[in-house]
Amino acid sequence: MQCILGPNGCGKTTLFNVVTGEFAPDGGEVRLGGRNVAGLSPYRISRLGVARKFQVPGVYPELSVAENIEIPLAAGAGRYGPLSLLGYRPDPVRRDRLLDLCGLAGKAGDKVGEIAHGEKQRLEIAMLVARDAELILLDEPTAGMSGAETSAVASLIRRLRDEEGKSILVIEHDMNFVRQLECPIVVMVRGKIVAEGRYEEVSRDPRVIESYLGKRH
């Protein structure tokens, strides 16, 4: 697990967009398991085992919670084309576990546009888990959550790493949350990396403090 930290507008989301194939990079390479994937279309990169969380929760507002979960669950079958989806039956046990994971077990039938913001964020993380990806990219997973919720998400992410063995890349600007993740951190300012290390080291770095709090601190 790796965390990228940086103030708003420093280029974190753009980095994700390049890695997931949303934009082709102007130069350089993106290697996944040794293969250069730069410029591949997003669905191909996703099939190599990359799943991404969007900053504005990338959930389907017009669909129900259960349908939202079903789409990534079926993605494995979906790679063999539309016909294989017709006969696909998602594993109900797994689905219910995912619903439990995001704390929406009782709300399977609710329209996602109408659930709370924090619930959408958790739902989307559960959707990434459902996608069964090796590498999970999280773009500000706790935006809009309270302190307690943030801790819950942090422990959920740690569990993904420790129990499921996922590689996780987190983009965040919330130092408190990053600390709870207990992972290596790089700090990006204006598209460049200015510091890296564990939380304790980074949080004392003067350039980091300057970029965060203004230079006089």
Place this chain on the structure above:
Amino acid sequence: MQATIALLLDTANFTLALLLVTLGLVVIFGLMNVINMAHGEFFLIGAYVVVAVSGATGSFWLGLLLAPVVLALVGLLVEWLIIRHIYHRFIDTILATWGLSLVIKQGVVVLFGPGAQSVPNPLPTAVDVFGVQYPAYRLFIMALAAALALATYYLFFRTKLGLQIRGVIANRAMAASLGINTRRMDRATFAVGSALAGFAGAVMAPIMSVDPQMGVGFLIPSFLSVLVGGVNSLVGALIGSGVIGGATTIFSAGISQADAQILVFLLAMIIIRFLPNGIIGGRK
């Protein structure tokens, strides 16, 4: 030489006539993202205003002046009755204005009868242009279309009202937060678009059949002009009209007009497919 000049004149003529019709559509479709299937019927009302006014007073020119005024009022009414409820429902604008076009067309049939009405040509002479005899009224249309395009450009890009309208289009919420009454701008934009359509109808009335179906034939070419040139842009409309009008005239010079039409439609579909932002938008 003469043949070339004639071809150039014909091309310019159809391009500008098409531009005249497209202007109103650009305002309503390009700028407001409302697909107005009743655009042809606004055009139709414009022509019938001329029929009614010149019938009552004998003056074609008075009708020409009144048509945009009547259509601006019609536009305000339509906006108030229908469009304002469906601004954010893009597809529904197509459906509702399609219903509107039925109502207007049949309304004209009921009021004026189904047959063609005569609007005599007010300038029935031909003028010598570089050795080519050219109908005076067509030259008038060309001049008027060019002037109107410039006036529309001026309105949108050089006046304070235009600035506000463009501001609302670019960022509705922000414009409102700067104190601009967006509802009033919507109404104004729709009325301007309608008035342009009506004016086009009035101008074209003397050289085409004035009957309840007259608006239909312009609908597809003018939508194509907007999309080919690039939505959201008056310059795009000019380029689009140029491509559609120019291609139609140039193809028709060599082959049957009916074959030319098929070629033009196919050409337009290819352009739209590969340049979804239109020629002016480039291949973004």
Place this chain on the structure above:
Amino acid sequence: MHLNSRISRRKVLFTGAAGALAGLAMPYVARAAGDPIKVGILQPFSGGLEVLGQQGFQGAEMALLEANEAGGVLGGRMFEIVKADDRTDPKTAVERTSELIRRDKVTAIIGPVTSANRDAMLPTIERYKTPLLYATDYEGGVCSRYVTCYSALPAHWVNPLVPYAVENLGKAFYLVGSDYVWPQKMNKAFREEVEKAKAKVVGEEYTPWGAKDYAATLRKIESAGADVVVITIVGADAVTFVKQFAAAGLQSKIKIIFFGFNENYVAGLSEAESNGIVAPSNFIANLDKPEAKAFVQRFHARYGANAVVSNTTDAHYTLTRFFIEGVKKAGADDKEKILAAMVGQSLMSGNGEVDLRASDRHADLNVLIVQVDNGQLKVLKDLGRIVAPSQCG
């Protein structure tokens, strides 16, 4: 009152003032004589050809009402008219046909206007063995026991007109028509006749439906050196064409032959624009013949002095009368008997005596060459009866 009780939603029994009087005078006769004979009038009342639909309807209606006012047929049975709108669309035409036959149980259908609708209706007509009375000029080739045509064919209009045109108008022709079958067939016939007359066709072109700009075509007509432009463009497009032709100042150099021109076009064109157009026709409203004057007078008495009388009105009126006479001759409302009885007769039309042939169920018509003069149609030459070749085989 008993008449009204029979009028359901869409079955309207039309009676003029005189008809109402006649009806009141002999209600018991009518009732005793049995049910009315239903006739469907299927015309385009929307969709673009409303003008023709209206006139076709009035022509047919007048014939039926006159028969009712004269005491009906078969011992006092009245005709009941069922009006239906085909919306100038083939599938609607078929739906209406089926409705008229299966629900309203009509004895015959009068209409439609377009060939496309007529062809589309044909399977239904033949399947239910119901007479179709078709009274619009068309390209020829219909041969069915159930379809009776009172139509000007290419042979009626083109063949006699070409020698006249070569002699009086010019020797170089440019043919321009709407992009469909009737203009193509007309132009094919026109070419053949022109070759026979040792003149030439300098261009032939088809324009799309709804075209708004004919500048390129007009340019070609001018540069081809045509003396005469032959128009087979139909409807509103033709009006647009003539307007732009006039605006381009071509009238002084090039004459116009306009197939299908009639009184309806006059309203859409200014006098200056329509002046000098030459057209073949079977009937015009100000034809100077007693039968024409009487017909126009009766028509205006019924529909008002401003109602337009045209070729279409006369064709529908006369063909409907063939049907009425057929019913009388058949002595029953049996469709097959009427079909057999209505052909092989001669009747006085708005323009002379007309024959309805039994062989191919088409009519031998009287043809005029007319010209527009100050917004009025004037006869240039009366060609008399023209016999077209058989349309069967």
Place this chain on the structure above:
Amino acid sequence: MLQVENLVAGYPSGGRVLKGATFDVAKGEVVALLGRNGMGKTTLMRALAGQLATQGGSFRLDGRELGNCPSYVIANEGIGYVPQGREIFKDFTVEENLLMGVLGKPRLPNRLPPDIYDFFPVLGERRRQKAGTMSGGQQQQLAIMRCLVGQPKLLLLDEPSEGIQPSIVDEIGRTLQAIARSTGLTILVVEQNLDFVETLAGRALFMENGVIADRADRIGQLRERPELVHRYLSI
């Protein structure tokens, strides 16, 4: 001057972000609104600007209730809004952008005052340039001036230092401070840059989960009570 009572607002689909915020801002005050991302700061600003419908509670400016008024009415009543991300009209020139600030105000002449470029001279240099071609800092200056030409009584500033070079952040801070002092302009600012906040603001409010959870009545308390900053800003 501004009284906000139990204001509830959120997404049009029904999700509530603002869950009953209550606070006052007095005339001439500069108040900072602090809190972590997603706690409802921007939602509050948008609700005050009329861009989001309020679902409960109320807010008044100089005693006049403005809850659920259309945003152009709110703007004309004197609330000026500089949104997060600036939202300048990128295809318009600098001058046109500034003009947009006065055209909607019927009580102002619809032309720019002559001294408009005195505060941020760079805008004057680039008045004919397309706004979208300028740097982030210049765009932010433009967005602020565009709002100020409309002569608002209350200025809502959402993250004015976001993504901007520190030197320009300083310039903006000083200029705003000068304007506030000289004209008595009232400002409510959402900001993460504590330096900037300290330059400009007189006191601070802390938001958490859609309510005003705490306050620092003097801006100096931010330093005196580090636990406040730690708790509400996670630093």
Place this chain on the structure above:
Amino acid sequence: MTRSARLGLSLTVLAWAGLGLAPLVLDDWNIGLLTQYVTYGIFALSLGLIWGQAGILCFGQAIFFGIGAYSMALVTLGKLPWLGDSQWTGLALAVLLPMMVAALLGWIMFQGRALSGAHLAIVTLCAAVVCEIAARRWEFIGGFNGLFNVPPLSAPNGDPLSTNATYFFVGIAALLTYLLSLWIGRSPLGTVLAGIRNDERRTLHFGYDVRLHKIFVFTVSGAMAGFAGGLFTTQFGFVSPPLVGFALSTEVLIWVAVGGRSVLMGAFLGALAVRATENAMSASLDQYWLIALGALFILVVVVLPQGLFGKLLALAPPRRLGRGGTR
């Protein structure tokens, strides 16, 4: 199951039961009429599938209907001698040919940077116009006037089916088409299509080849429209260029929009309702009927964006997606 879902299910079942029992109460003529409406209903279903389910607004749906109709006519009139003239072959071609055309058109439109929204609408509309003009000029398929004397549906021995038998044949075909669309819509594929409609980018980032899914559903829809076209021809006995054109494409859009695009049954019943209303109005209101129709239509669009039946006929989600999950 919620109350509204129960209502939706019972109304849907009731509608089909009503259609099944119709011959008991309606006379021969009305059954014939209903057969036509049901055929249009199949056509409406085909549009409902792509528009309501996958969010593809096709303005040229009549292209597929018309190609189906022409295929049926060409085969049964013996114009394609190497295929024989059996009605079964005709129906098979009426499904296959439009399906291939739809696949091709879909491939052109959705590959690369896919067309959507107004662009898709105008391009498909233009395609319909071009097809109509092409059909008018192609002599082999009857040119402007089209082909006629297409035989009605017949029993194996060559006798035309009775009105009721035709009705049941078409009705069962409609039911099967409905069940097929329903199956697609309620399978995980349907969920994914809804996902594409809702947020194409998100779906792409889950590893779905969005383009392929769109082409697939477009192809299925083309086949359904063609099937409706084939059945149409046997009832009407003719084919002509307006069947591939712009006007019919708009009409079907109207049926679906009025009926309710989000619900398949709404689209189906929309066709029946609009056609029936048109007939009733055109008969009773004379020249004012078009005005009334237009006004009514505006009213439905503005006041009932879900369509007439969109709310009424909404079904409960499939059991696997039900409220509270499967446990």
